[in-house]
Amino acid sequence: xxxxxxxxxxxxxxxxxxxxxxxxxxxxxxxxxxxxxxxxxxxxxxxxxxxxxxxxxxxxxxxxxxxxxxxxxxxxxxxxxxxxxxxxxxxxxxxxxxxxxxxxxxxxxxxxxxxxxxxxxxxxxxxxxxxxxxxxxxxxxxxxxxxxxxxxxxxxxxxxxxxxxxxxxxxxxxxxxxxxxxxxxxxxxxxxxxxxxxxxxxxxxxxxxxxxxxxxxxxxxxxxxxxxxxxxxxxxxxxxxxxxxxxxxxxxxxxxxxxxxxxxxxxxxxxxxxxxxxxxxxxxxxxxxxxxxxxx
Amino acid sequence: xxxxxxxxxxxxxxxxxxxxxxxxxxxxxxxxxxxxxxxxxxxxxxxxxxxxxxxxxxxxxxxxxxxxxxxxxxxxxxxxxxxxxxxxxxxxxxxxxxxxxxxxxxxxxxxxxxxxxxxxxxxxxxxxxxxxxxxxxxxxxxxxxxxxxxxxxxxxxxxxxxxxxxxxxxxxxxxxxxxxxxxxxxxxxxxxxxxxxxxxxxxxxxxxxxxxxxxxxxxxxxxxxxxxxxxxxxxxxxxxxxxxxxxxxxxxxxxxxxxxxxxxxxxxxxxxxxxxxxxxxxxxxxxxxxxxxxxxxxxxxxxxxxxxxxxxxxxxxxxxxxxxxxxxxxxxxxxxxxxxxxxxxxxxxxxxxxxxxxxxxxxx
Numbered sequence: 001x002x003x004x005x006x007x008x009x010x011x012x013x014x015x016x017x018x019x020x021x022x023x024x025x026x027x028x029x030x031x032x033x034x035x036x037x038x039x040x041x042x043x044x045x046x047x048x049x050x051x052x053x054x055x056x057x058x059x060x061x062x063x064x065x066x067x068x069x070x071x072x073x074x075x076x077x078x079x080x081x082x083x084x085x086x087x088x089x090x091x092x093x094x095x096x097x098x099x100x101x102x103x104x105x106x107x108x109x110x111x112x113x114x115x116x117x118x119x120x121x122x123x124x125x126x127x128x129x130x131x132x133x134x135x136x137x138x139x140x141x142x143x144x145x146x147x148x149x150x151x152x153x154x155x156x157x158x159x160x161x162x163x164x165x166x167x168x169x170x171x172x173x174x175x176x177x178x179x180x181x182x183x184x185x186x187x188x189x190x191x192x193x194x195x196x197x198x199x200x201x202x203x204x205x206x207x208x209x210x211x212x213x214x215x216x217x218x219x220x221x222x223x224x225x226x227x228x229x230x231x232x233x234x235x236x237x238x239x240x241x242x243x244x245x246x247x248x249x250x251x252x253x254x255x256x257x258x259x260x261x262x263x264x265x266x267x268x269x270x271x272x273x274x275x276x277x278x279x280x281x282x283x284x285x286x287x288x289x290x291x292x293x294x295x296x
Numbered sequence: 297x298x299x300x301x302x303x304x305x306x307x308x309x310x311x312x313x314x315x316x317x318x319x320x321x322x323x324x325x326x327x328x329x330x331x332x333x334x335x336x337x338x339x340x341x342x343x344x345x346x347x348x349x350x351x352x353x354x355x356x357x358x359x360x361x362x363x364x365x366x367x368x369x370x371x372x373x374x375x376x377x378x379x380x381x382x383x384x385x386x387x388x389x390x391x392x393x394x395x396x397x398x399x400x401x402x403x404x405x406x407x408x409x410x411x412x413x414x415x416x417x418x419x420x421x422x423x424x425x426x427x428x429x430x431x432x433x434x435x436x437x438x439x440x441x442x443x444x445x446x447x448x449x450x451x452x453x454x455x456x457x458x459x460x461x462x463x464x465x466x467x468x469x470x471x472x473x474x475x476x477x478x479x480x481x482x483x484x485x486x487x488x489x490x491x492x493x494x495x496x497x498x499x500x501x502x503x504x505x506x507x508x509x510x511x512x513x514x515x516x517x518x519x520x521x522x523x524x525x526x527x528x529x530x531x532x533x534x535x536x537x538x539x540x541x542x543x544x545x546x547x548x549x550x551x552x553x554x555x556x557x558x559x560x561x562x563x564x565x566x567x568x569x570x571x572x573x574x575x576x577x578x579x580x581x582x583x584x585x586x587x588x589x590x591x592x593x594x595x596x597x598x599x600x601x602x603x604x605x606x607x608x609x610x611x612x613x614x615x616x617x618x619x620x621x622x623x624x625x626x627x628x629x630x631x632x633x634x635x636x637x638x639x640x641x642x643x644x645x646x647x648x649x650x651x652x653x654x655x656x657x658x659x660x
Contacts, residue, residue, distance in 0.1 A: 042505055042506060142472075147528065148525070226517055227517065230479075230516060231516070232514055233512065254481050256347065257376075257506060259375075
């Protein structure tokens, strides 16, 4: 009880601190904070900053990561708990967990040097075949074959959140009541039907929570994206091949030159938005998890 | 491809590790002692500021430790802004900054020195390279005007007549120019833009500042981010401290300021520094007229260099601190300069060094 109150108070204090530091900067902001993408914070008397482009890149990379990582994690978790022989499942699970222990700067380096160049043919293929959709059109970097796009960053993030989603879902799938599984088997269900009728309904809300944990990591990921993403002076075109910066990577980029509280307040205001965003994401996750829970 | 990338990744890692070692204040190499230095006084000096001079400062520290074993100085490379702030607040004994104090910062700085003038000592110079990676081009000459047009997007093709005119014997590809810039606020960007404003005022109207204002290209974080991006992007160009361009084996453009192309090397950058003029009207203060330096047209000079000043008090330190500070600065301008060229900086030219030394010797 005591520690619960303490944590709630702590989070409220963080939010309060962010707000307190952000207000003076927001007051002298010459741009619309929510609906502008301009970011000029060098001169305290000519502050103009807006969150829009940062928000797009933050949400774009995280959403792509989630779309890529969720099905793969589901497959791995089901395989490890339901299909794989024990002798294989254990070392396999260790390897997946090991991915979570790789520092994000290594992921960044890998994304920049290895994965990025390797993904370029895929990017070009997507652009050639689906380029009529804005999402796959040429972005604000002016070329598809850059390694600093939302596309590359999203794939790097997907690999980073994969072990989290897999790990949590695996634990939940493994706790499917044995009598339910045996019941299904007794009714003549195939392995896949057992998964569909018992494991998945039982684990669904846990799986969604796992995905949200992963999303939380993706939204706040800093160093890897700081290394991978290319910035650009142009407006995003809502394409996967846009460049830019996420809220967190933008803060990391400029933190070395925070010279006065008014300039840094702009970044704190951006941090506040990220803080609020994670709250919204969590609320949605809870709503999904509770709404779709099977009635037993 | 993967093999090459892995090698590059390894090189990057090693580079980081080595750079990490560079800031280790343990004595490294042999430094000849600087004559006429009186060690002693305060044992532990503190300094903070510009990260651009971090590796040069490590050299100074090593030379200082080699000569004055009882003394030490600690440099915290947190950025020019905090260097000025911490110096003015008397939190550190020395501040390192890439840009001189603003007029309204001078008063508080003097106050910190007990009413005695605070001094700018230009001790560290770093050349900035215009680095490129263009298919089939091994030698590229640029004028400040053409460089300005490339970096503000007026020139978009490598075979643009303006570039071709400067490179008559080079076959330039019919390809888009990919400009790469620093997307973190940096003194390199600031100095590069100041250079373009001074040397090509008609072409570069974007002004200066720590954020790139050219309005084109792709931004990458930090010096190794941009040099890496140029390395992996065909037909790209950037501006970066010369040591990074050399480490990534990028092409470095020769600059033609009006008297033929000049290569970036120690001699041509030294020549630029030797011609630097002091613009401060306060006695002994050595704020340099970088605008004039950047606009220089004298032959054989490579003017694209950035300067880092050490902010110190002319008088007004505690007696022990004053003694140790004087000894440190004497070593820094003496044997501390010996190995700067190996770390990617330009050692001070003889005559310039004499001027700085006489200022240091006059400190109380």
